[in-house]
Amino acid sequence: MDPAEFWSTGDYAVVGDLWAQPGRDLAATLPVQGRDVVDLATGTGITAIAAALHGARSVVGVDVTPGLLREAARRADAAGADVTWLTADFTTVPLPDHSADLVTSTFGIVFAADPAAALAEARRLTRPGGRIVFTSWSTDGLFGRVRRTLAPFFPGAPEPWHERPDGIRTVAGADAQVSEESFDMTVESPERFVTLLEQHSAPIILGAASLGGTWPEAREQLVATVRDAAGQAGEPTDGGIRLPVGYLRTTLRY
Numbered sequence: 383m384d385p386a387e388f389w390s391t392g393d394y395a396v397v398g399d400l401w402a403q404p405g406r407d408l409a410a411t412l413p414v415q416g417r418d419v420v421d422l423a424t425g426t427g428i429t430a431i432a433a434a435l436h437g438a439r440s441v442v443g444v445d446v447t448p449g450l451l452r453e454a455a456r457r458a459d460a461a462g463a464d465v466t467w468l469t470a471d472f473t474t475v476p477l478p479d480h481s482a483d484l485v486t487s488t489f490g491i492v493f494a495a496d497p498a499a500a501l502a503e504a505r506r507l508t509r510p511g512g513r514i515v516f517t518s519w520s521t522d523g524l525f526g527r528v529r530r531t532l533a534p535f536f537p538g539a540p541e542p543w544h545e546r547p548d549g550i551r552t553v554a555g556a557d558a559q560v561s562e563e564s565f566d567m568t569v570e571s572p573e574r575f576v577t578l579l580e581q582h583s584a585p586i587i588l589g590a591a592s593l594g595g596t597w598p599e600a601r602e603q604l605v606a607t608v609r610d611a612a613g614q615a616g617e618p619t620d621g622g623i624r625l626p627v628g629y630l631r632t633t634l635r636y
């Protein structure tokens with residue numbers, strides 16, 4: 383299945399909004415003001431729109447899934463953010479060399495079938511003195527735990543390179559700076575969160591379909607993992623339960 387078809391499954395806009403905070407934090411904490419930014423695998427444009435609202439000189443959001451870019455454009459219009467949207471694969475972006483001071487990708491290029499090609503393209507787009515910043519889920523964070531809970535149901539699936547700092551340095555270079563970050567995600571309940579994933583998240587919808595009759599058992603274990611993470615977070619909040627979500631932020635400087 384090609385990436386556009388994969389990411390058109392379900393509705394990423396619904397679940398992506400649950401974990402939008404890292405993209406907003408990235409734009410808020412990086413020096414975007416007056417800079418040219420390219421956001422790869424922009425999805426619904428969370429990071430790109432935040433960069434534009436934080437005063438970037440120009441922002442281009444690149445994604446291979448046209449439906450997600452349409453939603454990104456709608457959101458940018460509503461927010462009054464000036465972003466150019468490009469439908470393209472992040473390994474072949476139709477922009478000149480050295481287009482950006484900052485190339486970002488939140489939970490995007492790390493899922494590339496060929497990460498070396500995606501990083502090479504990100505480097506091509508980056509000006510001397512600029513940087514590439516990308517995020518990925520960490521192995522002990524909620525989504526690393528979700529993946530590890532499901533791993534026994536998918537024997538032979540490779541360990542992701544981007545869940546640990548040493549794996550990231552192996553692929554992205556020894557000088558990659560990797561920091562551990564986290565944010566709080568609020569969900570109604572563990573059960574409701576897993577239901578949202580199985581209704582709207584492409585990897586979970588397609589994974590569940592491939593498991594067929596085994597999915598209910600996997601699902602039960604998934605709910606238990608989320609319940610455990612919620613239990614460690616303490617008391618429920620007004621809006622539901624608070625789930626701490628760990629992730630990694632990687633910076634490559636040029």
Ligand SMILES: C[S@@+](CC[C@H](N)C(=O)[O-])C[C@H]1O[C@@H](n2cnc3c(N)ncnc32)[C@H](O)[C@@H]1O
Binds near residue numbers: 473
């Ligand atoms: C997990 S979503 C992340 C979206 C967004 N960056 C965010 O933080 O919400 C992954 C995104 O990668 C995009 N994508 C996957 N493979 C791609 C490729 N080869 N080229 C461009 N975009 C791709 C998908 O369409 C999807 O929008």
